[in-house]
Amino acid sequence: xxxxxxxxPKGTRDFSPVEMVKRNYIFDTIxxxxxxxxxxxxxTPSMENLDTLxxxxxxxxxxxxxxxxxxxxxxxxxxxxxxxxxxxxxxxKLTSYISEKALRYDLTVPFARYVVMHQNDIAxxxxxxxxxxxxxxxxxxxxxxxxxYQCDADVVGSxxxxxxxxxxLIYDEALCNLGLTDVTIKIxxxxxxxxxxxxxxxxxxxxxxxVAIDKLDKIGLDGVINELLERxxxxxxxxxxxxxxxxxxxNEEKIASLKAVLAVSxxxxxxxxxxxxxFKYLKDLxxxxxxxxxxxxxxxxxxxxxxxxxxxxxxxxxxxxxIGSIGGGGRYDDLTGMFGLKGLTGVGISFGADRxxxxxxxxxxxxxxxxxxxxxxxxxxxxxxxxxxxxLLTQLRSLQIATELYPASAKLKKQMSYADAKQIPFVILxxxxxxQSGKLTLKNMKTGxxxxxxxxxxxxxxxx
RNA sequence: GUAGGCAUAGCUCAGUUGGUUAGAGCAUCAGAUUGUGGUUCUGAGGGUCGUGGGUUCGAGCCCCAUUGCUUACCCCA
Numbered sequence: 318x319x320x321x322x323x324x325x326p327k328g329t330r331d332f333s334p335v336e337m338v339k340r341n342y343i344f345d346t347i348x349x350x351x352x353x354x355x356x357x358x359x360x361t362p363s364m365e366n367l368d369t370l371x372x373x374x375x376x377x378x379x380x381x382x383x384x385x386x387x388x389x390x391x392x393x394x395x396x397x398x399x400x401x402x403x404x405x406x407x408x409x410k411l412t413s414y415i416s417e418k419a420l421r422y423d424l425t426v427p428f429a430r431y432v433v434m435h436q437n438d439i440a441x442x443x444x445x446x447x448x449x450x451x452x453x454x455x456x457x458x459x460x461x462x463x464x465x466y467q468c469d470a471d472v473v474g475s476x477x478x479x480x481x482x483x484x485x486l487i488y489d490e491a492l493c494n495l496g497l498t499d500v501t502i503k504i505x506x507x508x509x510x511x512x513x514x515x516x517x518x519x520x521x522x523x524x525x526x527x528v529a530i531d532k533l534d535k536i537g538l539d540g541v542i543n544e545l546l547e548r549x550x551x552x553x554x555x556x557x558x559x560x561x562x563x564x565x566x567x568n569e570e571k572i573a574s575l576k577a578v579l580a581v582s583x584x585x586x587x588x589x590x591x592x593x594x595x596f597k598y599l600k601d602l603x604x605x606x607x608x609x610x611x612x613x614x615x616x617x618x619x620x621x622x623x624x625x626x627x628x629x630x631x632x633x634x635x636x637x638x639x640i641g642s643i644g645g646g647g648r649y650d651d652l653t654g655m656f657g658l659k660g661l662t663g664v665g666i667s668f669g670a671d672r673x674x675x676x677x678x679x680x681x682x683x684x685x686x687x688x689x690x691x692x693x694x695x696x697x698x699x700x701x702x703x704x705x706x707x708x709l710l711t712q713l714r715s716l717q718i719a720t721e722l723y724p725a726s727a728k729l730k731k732q733m734s735y736a737d738a739k740q741i742p743f744v745i746l747x748x749x750x751x752x753q754s755g756k757l758t759l760k761n762m763k764t765g766x767x768x769x770x771x772x773x774x775x776x777x778x779x780x781x
Numbered sequence: 782g783u784a785g786g787c788a789u790a791g792c793u794c795a796g797u798u799g800g801u802u803a804g805a806g807c808a809u810c811a812g813a814u815u816g817u818g819g820u821u822c823u824g825a826g827g828g829u830c831g832u833g834g835g836u837u838c839g840a841g842c843c844c845c846a847u848u849g850c851u852u853a854c855c856c857c858a
Contacts, residue, residue, distance in 0.1 A: 324849085324850090327849085327850065327851090374857095375856090377855080377856050377857085378856085378857085380782095380856095381856080381857085423858090451858085453857075453858090455856080455857070456782095456853095456854095456855095456856095457850095457851085458851080458852060458853070459851095459852075459853095460858080461857075461858075462858090465858065466858095467858065528856090621857085640858095641857075641858065642857090642858065643858075644858075645857095645858065667858070668858085669858035670858090671858075672858060673858095696816090696817090698816075728815085728816095729815095729816055729817050729818090730814085730816095730817070730818075731818095732817085732818085733817050733818035733819090734818055734819085735818085736818065737818040737819050738818085738819090744817085744818085746816070746817075748816060749816095750816085758816090758817095760817075760818090762818070762819080763819095765817090765818085765819090767817085
């Protein structure tokens, strides 16, 4: 048989039955918590119009969008346009002629599109959750895939900071239910970052500033300073930044120092006030913030890349595991503005299900149970026993017992091996003896014991 | 886009300074056992050593190119 080397595109994976059980456990756990907090599920198409997505994720992001080639003779269509095939930078122009659809890059932008499209049917504030795969044309590496699932919850049309506080509770509850108890939920506020850039006198460099100080954990203070210099900050700017970057202590202590540093920045103070309000909500919701399983940490070096965050920024890390963040989110004041609907604020979070899977695997947090699929296998000796077994098969299934009849009269050894490989806990043997006596043999695959039972007893045994 | 590592059976990998017919474990199939799995024993099938070129009497091994995978950087879940 001629064989081709089989593979899947890099950064993508197959999921085996065993893996799917675990994955669904994660999805179900997260979804249950979302619903409990009043979020409703929606889905959007895997592909969006290309122009819905482009320009929303920055230049780097745009490059990582998987574009779908037009059907038909796109080459001729491109020729008719004024594409210069010798131009090194001509591919961007060409793209617009040969591709008009793309795979979704995240769930937030399609959601914004959804809200604008269906604004007349939506009761605001609108709380939705969405669990679907997204695609990024990235270089895969540990914990980074080209196809992965996000579990997003967002609310639009409410500027209350109660939402932010509840998202922290959702993170805490969902991750705790999954067995992830050693987790840090980092929180920051874009307005604090703006305030810092303001007092340095370089508000236009806020993105460069945040990208650089975000790496403190990774490259250390010297690395951050070098990067800041490369990005256009002076030595005296950095002197002003240093105390802020190196801020330490409890959340309360950090807030107190920030208040002093940012005293002249109205924006910065507003950011601090928002954080304080969120903490206050948390306290009232939990009676003690320390009742939460996760550690809540104000971290002003936290600056997720997404350019549209305007208020709170979240990031979630599993401690003791060398994998990037397992979740993130934040507030964006003008979520739908890019699609022409102004003045709608949104705030949301995302769980990275694939990374949570990797972390749980590494920490061995998956429960043993729920692995069994079929509960009973009926063996198949010959045509007569097969015919005898069919009504029983139907009867067991009608009682919601997952049952299968081995579909051929293969050797018993083979049938038993099949049951074993599939971890089926019970096997019913029906041969000429059983048909004659009406007593069927039920074998418990775990203990190996066998019993002769009539139908009533058998069903009794299996429905226990 | 930048830099490193790897590529040998379905899977995980050995393979000596280059030397006869390329091995193991797992998996699969068959038998020991014609009505009994998971343990055991015996046997079998399965390879263009990623691809193309070069050096050599001789290449899985050395050299060049190429493709794929992978790790790190940028960026991100």
